[in-house]
Amino acid sequence: MKVLIVDDERLARAELRRLLAAHPHVLIAGEASSAAEAAVQLAALQPDLLLLDVQMPGGSGFDLLAALDDAPEVIFTTAYDQYALQAFDANALDYLLKPIQPQRLASALERAAARLGAAVPPAALPRKLFIRDxxxxxxxxxxxxxxxxxxxxxxxxxxxxxxxxxxxxxxxxxxxxxxxxxxxxxxxxxxxxxxxxxxxxxxxxxxxxxxxxxxxxxxxxxxxxxxxxxxx
Missing domain, CATH: 2.40.50.1020 (LytTr DNA-binding domain)
Known part of the structure; x- marks a missing residue:
């Protein structure tokens, strides 16, 4: 399962890398520090899963998803719980509050693997849309x-x-x-x-x-x- 880490804080990205090291089925494809950088990485790397911060300079995680033609699976990671309802309205896999607990991350990754295993999309065609209205x-x-x-x-x-x-x-x-x-x-x-x-x-x-x-x-x-x- 290819994962892209998106967070504007370097230490937060490093912590996610440390936590993900305990999951051998997870391949960290790359990381980005902004929504704009993430958009470029998404096009190049085609990850299965985003670990996505919500509040970032220059554009939120929701802004990033709204600009995509094909949204991958998403686990939101943030220090702010006021976005939780919006995240679950978006049918995110999970919403993890920082500091992220290893067991919560493990459960979210299991759900991601299960959902991705059930999806067999046509090559190069979108599987789903992220819509922000x-x-x-x-x-x-x-x-x-x-x-x-x-x-x-x-x-x-x-x-x-x-x-x-x-x-x-x-x-x-x-x-x-x-x-x-x-x-x-x-x-x-x-x-x-x-x-x-x-x-x-x-x-x-x-x-x-x-x-x-x-x-x-x-x-x-x-x-x-x-x-x-x-x-x-």
Missing amino acids: SERCWFVRLDDIAWFESEGNYSRVHFHGGQPLLARSLLQLEQRLDPQQFFRASRRHIVNLAHVRRVSHGEDGAVVLHLDGAAIEVSRRRAATLKNIGAI
Whole structure:
């Protein structure tokens, strides 16, 4: 399991390295002292897990995650407990208060290994999104997202438990998503085909995809593509 340590304090990074030395299945891929440096390291190293400080100069841990196309698993490490609720709203693996206790770290690493072992993502495609909308945050598995809806340069993400805005356009999302799973139904919608409950045809011949809570009409130009991928 490849880990990237992100903390602006050198001594805190050294302490995490010391604690992680007791876990032979953990490979420390690198470390970063800021959100900007971490973004570069993430792109280069592709770690499985972030040990991420929350409050750092130049950008918080939440700011870093919100800027990523594909968020890895995260264990927050911080001296401030006021961020705990926000971290768990984001579905973080754990939230460890400094000074970090070895047993708490061991339990968090076990959960990380279990979650990563269950995930078999397609190569080079994102596994989940980190979404920050106002003061709330979510980690959302792509499989759990039913559809995306365009709102200008943003996209409304529809999944069980929330409909937050994501700071990505539909075009940006389309370029990163698996086209066999996520279908660009129209100028305004991308649909997760796994969430389509049935397909109907309107009186004018339009194709309509029915999901839980929505009926999305496929544009005429896209209907032929839908047939080609075997969805109808």
